[in-house]
Amino acid sequence: MESNMVRLAESASAARSLEELAKPLLELLQNLTDFESTYITRIDSGMTTQLIEFARNVGKLEIPEQLAVPWSDTLCKRSMESGCTYTDDVPGLWPDSEAAKALGIQSYVSAPIRSQTGTLIGTLCAASTRQLPLPERARSSLHLFSRLIAQHIEREKLLEQLQESNTRLTRAAMTDPLTGLPNRRAVIEELARMLAVAGRERGTVLVGLVDLDHFREVNETQGHVRGDHLLRDLATHLNRAARDYDLIGRFDGDEFAVIGPGPASRPEAQLLTAELASRYTSAAANVMAASVVFIVADGTMSADEALQQADGEMSILKRGKGGKLN
Numbered sequence: 001m002e003s004n005m006v007r008l009a010e011s012a013s014a015a016r017s018l019e020e021l022a023k024p025l026l027e028l029l030q031n032l033t034d035f036e037s038t039y040i041t042r043i044d045s046g047m048t049t050q051l052i053e054f055a056r057n058v059g060k061l062e063i064p065e066q067l068a069v070p071w072s073d074t075l076c077k078r079s080m081e082s083g084c085t086y087t088d089d090v091p092g093l094w095p096d097s098e099a100a101k102a103l104g105i106q107s108y109v110s111a112p113i114r115s116q117t118g119t120l121i122g123t124l125c126a127a128s129t130r131q132l133p134l135p136e137r138a139r140s141s142l143h144l145f146s147r148l149i150a151q152h153i154e155r156e157k158l159l160e161q162l163q164e165s166n167t168r169l170t171r172a173a174m175t176d177p178l179t180g181l182p183n184r185r186a187v188i189e190e191l192a193r194m195l196a197v198a199g200r201e202r203g204t205v206l207v208g209l210v211d212l213d214h215f216r217e218v219n220e221t222q223g224h225v226r227g228d229h230l231l232r233d234l235a236t237h238l239n240r241a242a243r244d245y246d247l248i249g250r251f252d253g254d255e256f257a258v259i260g261p262g263p264a265s266r267p268e269a270q271l272l273t274a275e276l277a278s279r280y281t282s283a284a285a286n287v288m289a290a291s292v293v294f295i296v297a298d299g300t301m302s303a304d305e306a307l308q309q310a311d312g313e314m315s316i317l318k319r320g321k322g323g324k325l326n
Contacts, residue, residue, distance in 0.1 A: 059128070
């Protein structure tokens with residue numbers, strides 16, 4: 001018994017998942033009871049279905065993992081309703097259980113697995129086709145094991161909730177709330193990643209900027225609500241114009257960024273930057289006139305350097321248009 005407790009302590013402390021905890025616990029329970037099958041079940045929130053999540057089978061009785069059965073036909077339900085957690089005469093006590101009859105179960109024991117609020121979420125069970133007694137040490141261990149499993153399930157649930165919260169926070173931190181596009185931070189991080197890949201593979205990255213002409217005038221004369229509406233419309237049209245592998249982001253105010261894989265050769269770069277500038281200029285024109293530039297950055301450049309180069313090209317373009325286009 002002492003060696004079993006040592007194994008239990010080792011298993012509980014080392015387990016990083018429910019599966020890592022379940023397997024040794026089921027083996028220990030089998031050794032303590034001598035029952036052919038030991039298994040852990042989950043019960044859905046509507047109390048309609050019981051799923052065999054983990055099982056250990058060492059005799060002719062075979063209870064397969066992932067077997068789903070109606071809760072109403074289970075021995076677990078009958079055990080809880082009757083208050084009888086152990087019997088060596090399943091056919092005599094619960095003759096109406098078709099599942100037990102089909103499997104030939106003679107002896108059975110179970111303990112509920114409950115959440116911290118007391119909600120039934122599963123069961124820990126052992127079953128045999130033979131008529132077997134249940135040692136007292138096995139009975140006490142069964143309830144200890146069920147509590148350990150419940151604690152681990154609660155811990156996994158908490159970790160999942162924390163991960164979901166972190167994902168939501170990360171998504172919010174990387175998303176422009178007005179347009180739903182990636183924000184400046186997200187664009188810079190993705191550009192840095194793409195440039196690193198380009199450096200390893202001797203590739204290039206296309207970096208584009210789209211800046212609405214006379215947007216400030218719209219805000220001043222028609223109000224920020226109208227301006228916000230235009231920015232959302234622009235985001236929609238830019239996304240429609242994007243290549244499948246382009247990333248569109250809102251960079252600052254009325255300035256949007258476009259990044260994507262670049263061409264392999266200089267002649268191809270000139271053609272592609274001109275073609276994309278024309279494409280995105282046309283897309284923006286559905287909302288209002290815009291200035292659009294594209295540059296090709298290689299893997300030796302940092303994200304800041306690539307963006308500074310694109311910004312320099314934008315300044316040149318705007319000066320050519322008269323210099324008062326904000």
